[in-house]
Amino acid sequence: MNMIVCVKQVPDPEAPPASFQVDAASGRMVIAPSVNPVISPFDEQAVEAALRLKDAHGGKITVLSLGKDAVPHVIKKPLAMGADELILLQDDALEGGDSWSTAFALAHAIKKIGQYDLIFCGRQAADWDAGQVGSGIAELLGVPSVTLARKVEVSDGKAVVERVVPDGYEVVEVSLPALITVSNELGEPRYPTLRGIMATKKIEPIVWTAADLGVEASQCGVAGRRTRLLKLFKPVKEGRCQLIQADSPAEAGEKLALKLREAKLL
Amino acid sequence: MNFELGEEHIALRRLVRDFAEKEVAPIAAEVDASGQFPEGVVTKLGELGLLGLPFPEEYGGGGADELSYAILLEELARVDCGLGLSVEAHISLGGSPLNRWGTPEQKRRWLIPLAQGRMMGSIGLTEPEAGSDLGGISTTAALDGDEWVINGNKCFITNAGAGSHGLVNVLTVTGQREDGRKEYSIIIVPRGTPGYEVSEPRQKLGLHSSDTRDLSFTDCRVPRENLLGERGAGYRQALAVLDEGRFGIAALGVGLSQACLELSLQYARERKQFGKPLFDFQVIQFKLADIAINVELARLITYKAAVLCQEGKPYTKEAAMAKVFASEVAVRAAEEGVQIHGGYGYMSECPLSRFYRDAKLLTIGEGTSEVQRMVIARHLP
Ligand SMILES: Cc1cc2nc3c(=O)[nH]c(=O)nc-3n(C[C@H](O)[C@H](O)[C@H](O)COP(=O)(O)OP(=O)(O)OC[C@H]3O[C@@H](n4cnc5c(N)ncnc54)[C@H](O)[C@@H]3O)c2cc1C
Numbered sequence: 319m320n321m322i323v324c325v326k327q328v329p330d331p332e333a334p335p336a337s338f339q340v341d342a343a344s345g346r347m348v349i350a351p352s353v354n355p356v357i358s359p360f361d362e363q364a365v366e367a368a369l370r371l372k373d374a375h376g377g378k379i380t381v382l383s384l385g386k387d388a389v390p391h392v393i394k395k396p397l398a399m400g401a402d403e404l405i406l407l408q409d410d411a412l413e414g415g416d417s418w419s420t421a422f423a424l425a426h427a428i429k430k431i432g433q434y435d436l437i438f439c440g441r442q443a444a445d446w447d448a449g450q451v452g453s454g455i456a457e458l459l460g461v462p463s464v465t466l467a468r469k470v471e472v473s474d475g476k477a478v479v480e481r482v483v484p485d486g487y488e489v490v491e492v493s494l495p496a497l498i499t500v501s502n503e504l505g506e507p508r509y510p511t512l513r514g515i516m517a518t519k520k521i522e523p524i525v526w527t528a529a530d531l532g533v534e535a536s537q538c539g540v541a542g543r544r545t546r547l548l549k550l551f552k553p554v555k556e557g558r559c560q561l562i563q564a565d566s567p568a569e570a571g572e573k574l575a576l577k578l579r580e581a582k583l584l
Numbered sequence: 585m586n587f588e589l590g591e592e593h594i595a596l597r598r599l600v601r602d603f604a605e606k607e608v609a610p611i612a613a614e615v616d617a618s619g620q621f622p623e624g625v626v627t628k629l630g631e632l633g634l635l636g637l638p639f640p641e642e643y644g645g646g647g648a649d650e651l652s653y654a655i656l657l658e659e660l661a662r663v664d665c666g667l668g669l670s671v672e673a674h675i676s677l678g679g680s681p682l683n684r685w686g687t688p689e690q691k692r693r694w695l696i697p698l699a700q701g702r703m704m705g706s707i708g709l710t711e712p713e714a715g716s717d718l719g720g721i722s723t724t725a726a727l728d729g730d731e732w733v734i735n736g737n738k739c740f741i742t743n744a745g746a747g748s749h750g751l752v753n754v755l756t757v758t759g760q761r762e763d764g765r766k767e768y769s770i771i772i773v774p775r776g777t778p779g780y781e782v783s784e785p786r787q788k789l790g791l792h793s794s795d796t797r798d799l800s801f802t803d804c805r806v807p808r809e810n811l812l813g814e815r816g817a818g819y820r821q822a823l824a825v826l827d828e829g830r831f832g833i834a835a836l837g838v839g840l841s842q843a844c845l846e847l848s849l850q851y852a853r854e855r856k857q858f859g860k861p862l863f864d865f866q867v868i869q870f871k872l873a874d875i876a877i878n879v880e881l882a883r884l885i886t887y888k889a890a891v892l893c894q895e896g897k898p899y900t901k902e903a904a905m906a907k908v909f910a911s912e913v914a915v916r917a918a919e920e921g922v923q924i925h926g927g928y929g930y931m932s933e934c935p936l937s938r939f940y941r942d943a944k945l946l947t948i949g950e951g952t953s954e955v956q957r958m959v960i961a962r963h964l965p
Binding site: 398 | 591599631637
């Protein structure tokens, strides 16, 4: 089975909120240098989903990532976890894209890879949280997609996916090839092993440019954007504390419940 | 000169830090209070390949260099120095002698399970009457047919009872040399061998999660082929093992000091007195700056010793310098860390109080600070 996992390097979303500032004038994020780059956590879960299938059925996992600033020890982590190959899309022309132009470049790279049964993406990237790229790739490739997977099993040329819904999960069957986006309910991704880290050191990523993908510069990156960011700002959060006065705990509980219902929280 | 770590070193640090924060930090206070050896965590370290880190791949190891080893210990000690010491003793004192002098058969039998974490390794040098003066040991091993018969006592042995399976490399007196001096040899004794008893765990000031016991050998018989390397090479082997162990202890000191720095810095920024954060008082800033200077220097000499070792260059002096400096830095960093935390720092619930107790061993184990200074002085040009 051939699997492709799309991963994105992002600033560590666990870093303290104060490390992320907005430069209102340019509409850009300013990220403190102390923030480490990591693989977007949902993407690590996508890698984990592929690894579980590889454990069960064997196969090859190709990791695909777009971004010029990829740091070797970060972007190679999926290899140290057990993936087989890493392809980096690195080209000035591919930078600064939106969900559309990113999906466009990734879809072309996947076409160039050629052989695949399953494509995995994280449900959304932990930096912009748009959650569009996965479905976009599926659309461009003309393959079915199932979003928000918490479990994926494969048999007889089909995948059975448990898909997270607000009050539980639904089970979806899909023919292969297909694209699946993975949610955090899948569970913790495995740690890389020492052996994996040592072996990964010797693996050189394959690097493709826009020309390698056969796409025009005007179709990708900034030039290929179909959306424009109008305003970027930090929402002002206000905390107000209201004390519920009552004579007994039971009465306090009741009053609190009524307040919460009034606020449409219950 | 280049101070950049390799890609694999950074990836390894990320892995161990991640692991230590997720799997070790939540239980560190608990195993400190109970004195339980954290077998579950150690098993997981084995599964990740970390317990065989520097050993060859053919013997279940990771084939990584000494710098990687220092990083592993540093990151473990940053969260739990007791676990760090267990791993250090397991690798430097248990597995490493086998890796250096073991026969292929001995390595297959013991190095592989050690590297995979299915067995815990230890070394038995110290005796009730012989610590710094290793030559003064009196445990004997006599050949009787095809067996060594071992008699004597060892004390304060790390990992002696850790995990379900284990072995100890025992330094023994195996006879007299022609010049009349004692002949020393190291013999491998698997736990469970009749005549080999381990005591209950010793109660200690700190490092409670690390397993420390006394050993007694009473007509304990092991096959002749359990001799490690050459007969008569034991003393030289023991000194070589300690050389390597030294930057291991140094790395533990670096990690522990780093933890004290990070925790104290955070506390100083959050805790307010006289209307401002402690950090705004220059006295506190200077304490933090001093810890930071010392951690940085301790790390540099530790990494230097590690790199010299992996390049096959002489490193005895640098390893001794790293050991004495980093361990003394750790003791100071922990003390100042407690001071910065004030009364809270003295409470058991504050990790600083644990680091304060744990740090002291580092100036004693595997050669005291005094012994390190003797070694350094001997190597001065
Ligand atoms: C937690 C823990 C774990 C340990 N694990 C192990 C282990 O796994 N295996 C093992 O074999 N041992 C182990 N040890 C023992 C340790 O290596 C010894 O305690 C250490 O080497 C010191 O020996 P000693 O305790 O006999 O002290 P001593 O040698 O009696 O020293 C007492 C003091 O005298 C000083 N001193 C001694 N000789 C001189 C001299 N010539 N000049 C100046 N000062 C001197 C020392 O520096 C020290 O300050 C462990 C100890 C502890 C506490």
